[in-house]
Amino acid sequence: MAELKFLVAPEIGKALKEDHPYDLVIVGAGPAGLTAAVYAARKKLDTLLISKDIGGQTLLTSDIENYMGYHYISGKELAAKFEEQVKKYPIDIAVGEEVVSLSKEGDDFLLTTAGGKRVVARSVIVATGKRSRPLNVPGERELVGRGVSYCAVCDAPLFAGKDVVVIGAGNSGATAVVDLIKIANRIYVVDIMPGWRADPVLVERIAAAGEKVETFFAHEVVRILGDERVEGIVIRPRGGGEEVELKVQGVFIEIGLIPNSDLAKGFLELNEAGEIVVDCRCRTSVPGVFAAGDVTDVPEKQVIIAAGEGAKAALSAYAYLIGQRR
Amino acid sequence: MALLDDHVREEVKRELAGLPGAVKLLVFTQEFECDYCAETRSLAEELSELSDRIEVEVHDLLGSKAVAEVYGIDKIPAIVVLGEGDRDYGIRFFGVPAGYEFSSLLEAIKMAASGDSGLSPEAKEALAGLKNPVHIQVFVTLTCPYCPMAVQLAHRCAVESELVRADMIEASEFPHLANRHGVYAVPKVVMNERVSFEGALPEKAFVDYLLAAGS
Numbered sequence: 001m002a003e004l005k006f007l008v009a010p011e012i013g014k015a016l017k018e019d020h021p022y023d024l025v026i027v028g029a030g031p032a033g034l035t036a037a038v039y040a041a042r043k044k045l046d047t048l049l050i051s052k053d054i055g056g057q058t059l060l061t062s063d064i065e066n067y068m069g070y071h072y073i074s075g076k077e078l079a080a081k082f083e084e085q086v087k088k089y090p091i092d093i094a095v096g097e098e099v100v101s102l103s104k105e106g107d108d109f110l111l112t113t114a115g116g117k118r119v120v121a122r123s124v125i126v127a128t129g130k131r132s133r134p135l136n137v138p139g140e141r142e143l144v145g146r147g148v149s150y151c152a153v154c155d156a157p158l159f160a161g162k163d164v165v166v167i168g169a170g171n172s173g174a175t176a177v178v179d180l181i182k183i184a185n186r187i188y189v190v191d192i193m194p195g196w197r198a199d200p201v202l203v204e205r206i207a208a209a210g211e212k213v214e215t216f217f218a219h220e221v222v223r224i225l226g227d228e229r230v231e232g233i234v235i236r237p238r239g240g241g242e243e244v245e246l247k248v249q250g251v252f253i254e255i256g257l258i259p260n261s262d263l264a265k266g267f268l269e270l271n272e273a274g275e276i277v278v279d280c281r282c283r284t285s286v287p288g289v290f291a292a293g294d295v296t297d298v299p300e301k302q303v304i305i306a307a308g309e310g311a312k313a314a315l316s317a318y319a320y321l322i323g324q325r326r
Numbered sequence: 327m328a329l330l331d332d333h334v335r336e337e338v339k340r341e342l343a344g345l346p347g348a349v350k351l352l353v354f355t356q357e358f359e360c361d362y363c364a365e366t367r368s369l370a371e372e373l374s375e376l377s378d379r380i381e382v383e384v385h386d387l388l389g390s391k392a393v394a395e396v397y398g399i400d401k402i403p404a405i406v407v408l409g410e411g412d413r414d415y416g417i418r419f420f421g422v423p424a425g426y427e428f429s430s431l432l433e434a435i436k437m438a439a440s441g442d443s444g445l446s447p448e449a450k451e452a453l454a455g456l457k458n459p460v461h462i463q464v465f466v467t468l469t470c471p472y473c474p475m476a477v478q479l480a481h482r483c484a485v486e487s488e489l490v491r492a493d494m495i496e497a498s499e500f501p502h503l504a505n506r507h508g509v510y511a512v513p514k515v516v517m518n519e520r521v522s523f524e525g526a527l528p529e530k531a532f533v534d535y536l537l538a539a540g541s
Contacts, residue, residue, distance in 0.1 A: 004329060004362075004365060004422065004424040004425070004468075005424060005425055005468075006329065006330055006334050006369075006424055006425070006428040007425060007426055007428055007429060008334060008337040008338060008341060008428065008429055008432065053471055053472065053475075055471060059471035060471070076425075076426070076469075076471065084337075096475055096528075098528075114528055115528055115529065115530065144511070144524075145510060145511040145514070145524035145525075146508065146510050146511075147510045149510070149511055151470070151472075151511075153469050153470075154467060154469060154470035154471070154472065154473070154511070154512055155467070155470075155510065155511050155512060156467075156469075157467040157468075157469065157497065157498040158467065158497055158498070158504065158509060158510055158511070158512065160498065160501070228508070229508060229510060230510070249510075250510070
């Protein structure tokens, strides 16, 4: 039996003051947003941290071995430690809220949530991170929740003793495979590239599982099979060749991420990938709006980089607010 | 050995400080304890040590058959969270509420102690118009960060409406049930065995499904 862990989380959806002009509203509570919150609180800014969850993509990571200060920590434990540090300060935290629009209102900014709530801010940090990229093949959309999963850490326990395929051989794909080795019967890995692009430590762990894991590199997914639930997947060698059908009950899609920048579309400058363009002070194209972490065009998406960017964004927001007050 | 370490115990003490009412946790297990039955019982007992407003009553599923029937307990481990005066709001946990679901258990205790669902005025009004009983089953895994949102919303609806009962079900402990409902992603919410959806929905969408299930 697995060792049980017990996580204490904040109340969902508390403490959001509508039409109260906050000094700073931080959208997103991953490593960037949480770090920004600590820095903002220490500058005594009247701050709201608003997010769907606390931890962001960190929550979806099993093991983190490259955040300084910890040789090894699980994503949820690291998120819990971040959160604990944020909760030491008297800022407002609204969890379970999705910000869907951001606009200018007079000298301030107006944010609206999916539930129709309105928040006013003198400055904003967008730290909304990224989400899974879909494959866009036939059968995928129809079978989401019926064997197609974008959250290996969430759904892996449901595939005990089953045959599954992981699409993607980068770090997130390899992490999903490592999680599944303990649970599933057989694991196929499919990637369009000719080999692993994951950290060697992960690849070694997968190699240690032997024949349980079978790779199909330089292959692409043609379609996902099944009516009520996933029954298989059809792949073929890249550049042509015989199609191969794999009988699987689960398809874990780990082919990278797209930025959660919808709320900024038409308001902030985005690059071709949809990331928010920032300068080295985390300033966006609109004065008073800053951005940090994976949603920005800063290269390398890492917890430690996002955290550092979050700190910088909060200090830049502070400097901006001081300048406004004169 | 204690399940909760000192650090978590301190956090729990803070969370449960000043509960406005008494709470009773009915724990259902059996003589030869099932997978996680012992842990579920210990967890409830450890919580009761951290707050003088929490009482634990342990029942054997077969030995206390009548009690199990009253609360609709058909599988173990199970926890029923009762409020002041043993009031049953319809809050159930099947499987051990560990991992992310530990926070759902703490929230359920706070809700049962206060009797306040914490739902928005709009949701309260909508639920007041519910016609028929609705049984909500929320399937979760303990490693799913989105699941507590669905579980806690279901429990809020149960506290708000006498017609609603809401179960958290840890899918890996009840594979047959998970299979029957085709649980391949979590959270999966099943209402009255006929309405179902995946994902943690916002309050309004969740309540709309609930009203449809109870129509």
